Amino acid sequence: DVKVTQSSRYLVKRTGEKVFLECVQDMDHENMFWYRQDPGLGLRLIYFSYDVKMKEKGDIPEGYSVSREKKERFSLILESASTNQTSMYLCASSTTLGTQGDGTGWYEQYFGPGTRLTVT
Amino acid sequence: DQQVKQNSPSLSVQEGRISILNCDYTNSMFDYFLWYKKYPAEGPTFLISISSIKDKNEDGRFTVFLNKSAKHLSLHIVPSQPGDSAVYFCAASHPYNQGGKLIFGQGTELSVKP
Numbered sequence: 001d002v003k004v005t006q007s008s009r010y011l012v013k014r015t016g017e018k019v020f021l022e023c024v025q026d027m028d029h030e031n032m033f034w035y036r037q038d039p040g041l042g043l044r045l046i047y048f049s050y051d052v053k054m055k056e057k058g059d060i061p062e063g064y065s066v067s068r069e070k071k072e073r074f075s076l077i078l079e080s081a082s083t084n085q086t087s088m089y090l091c092a093s094s095t096t097l098g099t100q101g102d103g104t105g106w107y108e109q110y111f112g113p114g115t116r117l118t119v120t
Numbered sequence: 121d122q123q124v125k126q127n128s129p130s131l132s133v134q135e136g137r138i139s140i141l142n143c144d145y146t147n148s149m150f151d152y153f154l155w156y157k158k159y160p161a162e163g164p165t166f167l168i169s170i171s172s173i174k175d176k177n178e179d180g181r182f183t184v185f186l187n188k189s190a191k192h193l194s195l196h197i198v199p200s201q202p203g204d205s206a207v208y209f210c211a212a213s214h215p216y217n218q219g220g221k222l223i224f225g226q227g228t229e230l231s232v233k234p
Contacts, residue, residue: 004163031220040129042226043164043209050220058221090163096220107152107213107220111163 003027004112006091012118019078021115023091031094032074033109034058034066036087043090049074081119089115123147124212126225133232139197141228143210146191150212154222155184155195158207167208168195200232 007022025032033048035058045058047066055066063085067075074093078085092109125144133139143153151172156164170177170184170193177184183196197204207229211222 009161033221035224040226042126043224045221048221092163094220107222108154108166108169109220109222111156111165113163114161116161 004091004093004110006089006112006115008115009113010116010118012120013078013081014120015082017078017081017119019081019117019119021076021078021089021091021117023074023076023093023112024072025074025091025093025110026072027093027095027110028071029093029095029110030071031096031109032068033092033094034064034074034076035090035092036060037090037114038087046076081117083119085117086119087117089117121146122226123150124210124223124225126208126210126228128228129226130229130231133200133230135202135232135234136199139195139200139204139230139232141195141197141208141210141230143193143195143225144191145193145212145223147212147214147223148191149214150223151215152213153184153186153193154211154213155182156209156211156224157204158209158227164209197230200230202232202234205230205232 004025034046035043049068065077091112094109154169155167158164186193207227210225
């Protein structure tokens with residue numbers, strides 16, 4: 001079974017603090033993702049990484065940075081936490097190596113349990 | 121620009137009846153579609169998928185239909201059970217997405233009443 005773990009389930013931080021969210025996957029997946037989920041807005045991609053030390057901005061990267069020093073670990077950093085970053089943060093991983101029998105890629109992403117971050 | 125849209129934020133269905141969740145997309149390059157289910161305080165879990173070369177995929181009580189000309193897909197749950205109550209997200213991908221990026225809809229909250 002694929003396992004994606006996140007360092008904390010619940011986190012409370014103060015405005016201006018630097019926050020680290022850690023994600024680890026055990027399936028040797030090359031792709032990793034950070035999302036935030038807010039009511040009515042669905043899952044919005046913050047950053048993703050398709051290889052060690054590689055990172056790409058998603059749809060809402062402002063106020064965030066990421067680090068991927070090892071294949072299994074992808075960290076999300078809030079440089080100076082603000083109240084509008086209160087949210088559920090979800091990490092995911094996937095592999096795009098290989099195809100299904102019909103020739104299309106297999107893009108299923110496996111998610112961690114999420115971190116509910118509250119910034120006060 | 122919302123490329124994947126779920127226009128119904130919520131749906132309520134009686135136990136045993138059919139639940140139909142809808143999803144529309146705008147990008148004709150999308151070639152693979154997925155449905156995820158999410159319970160509160162948990163991460164989303166993969167439910168079912170369909171590639172663009174098919175128009176139907178079935179897995180037990182769950183069936184996904186794809187209408188490429190209308191750029192529309194739907195998830196049918198028959199029969200619905202109270203344990204199906206969750207938020208459902210549809211997602212899409214196209215072959216030029218670097219890193220297997222998925223585009224998610226806003227989600228539909230399904231409530232199945234006993």
